[in-house]
Amino acid sequence: MTFYRGCEVIGLARTEAGVDVTLSGGRSLCSDFLVGCDGGHSLVRKSVGIEFPGWDPTTSSLLAEVEMTEQPELGIHRNAFGIHSFGKVMYEMRNGEIFYGDGGPVRVMVTEQHVGPNSQPTLRDLSEALIAVCGTDYGIHSPIWISRFTNTTRQAASYRKGRVLLAGDAAHVHAPDGGQGLQIGLQDAANLGWKLVQVVKGTSPESLLDTYNTERHPVAAHVLRNTMASVALRRENERTKALRESMSELLGMEEPRRRFTAMISGLDIHYELGKGHPMLECRMPDLDLSTRNGPLRVLDLMHDARPVLLNFGDPGGFDISPWGHRLLLVYAKCDGP
């Protein structure tokens, strides 16, 4: 595999045989397929004209690591604009080296009074936002980094247009509530990766790639929905506060809590595979197995990212020779249910 680093994609053209990609500096690359993993502003998505419907931001926050001359009250706070927080970063940079201790910079998050512009935020933006919320900017200086995030919520209408596919934030953006964006992006990649290999090698028909959209689009749609709900619950007014308290009561109960935990962690994801065996569409349990190579757990067998066939019956019951190079066959016993 070849990695080209420090290259900017500035254009692309779909051809009969694949995709021609133009890089800054005038170079170009040709490929059979192209996967745009180029973030929420994806040039790949825009270039092939995949729609990105959704909702513009209603709130924005600044996130930064800065030095402060005054000491803010550490922790998470709420005010009429939303949440803000201060946390001590337990390291310092000295001459390009990291030293751990308790004297490091402060990690700040502050909700802005109005949705900020789509430009690189500055120390002045952070100062103004802090003064609006706290009445002081605590003497911020020497920023290590400053970024802005919003609750823009959008999803690509389709994750595939011919030989161009999208994954990660290029396919879906939403508020960071619950920390779900990176994980669903990685799941996209895991879902698409093996399918692309199958198709490129000619083992499977190109139509296999359509299952990528069928399986993954609903997952992100669900995350868009739960993050929008989460942002709505953060609003600072009496009615929303009442709703938040009701939600808290609900989540104090076992079943709703299990459901929400499974939803946010992604453990409830299943793909519609039709009717059949009662375990079809279920998550594989991490069973304790006895194998010829000693005790193992099911998830230990998944590390190679290859399909695993567990045979709890007689050895020799399956002939997998046509797929032997792609499939791990394990004879096992399991004492559990």
Ligand SMILES: Cc1cc2nc3c(=O)[nH]c(=O)nc-3n(C[C@H](O)[C@H](O)[C@H](O)COP(=O)(O)OP(=O)(O)OC[C@H]3O[C@@H](n4cnc5c(N)ncnc54)[C@H](O)[C@@H]3O)c2cc1C
């Ligand atoms: C405050 C905050 C907290 C978050 N916390 C979590 C969390 O706890 N857990 C979680 O799962 N997710 C979290 N997320 C979401 C997560 O950061 C994103 O979903 C994730 O980074 C998206 O990864 P990506 O690779 O798809 O896109 P990006 O991280 O946006 O990467 C895209 C890359 O493509 C490059 N690129 C763009 N255009 C071009 C071009 N034309 N040519 C070449 N390269 C290009 C960019 O330079 C960039 O390196 C958080 C997000 C925010 C804002």
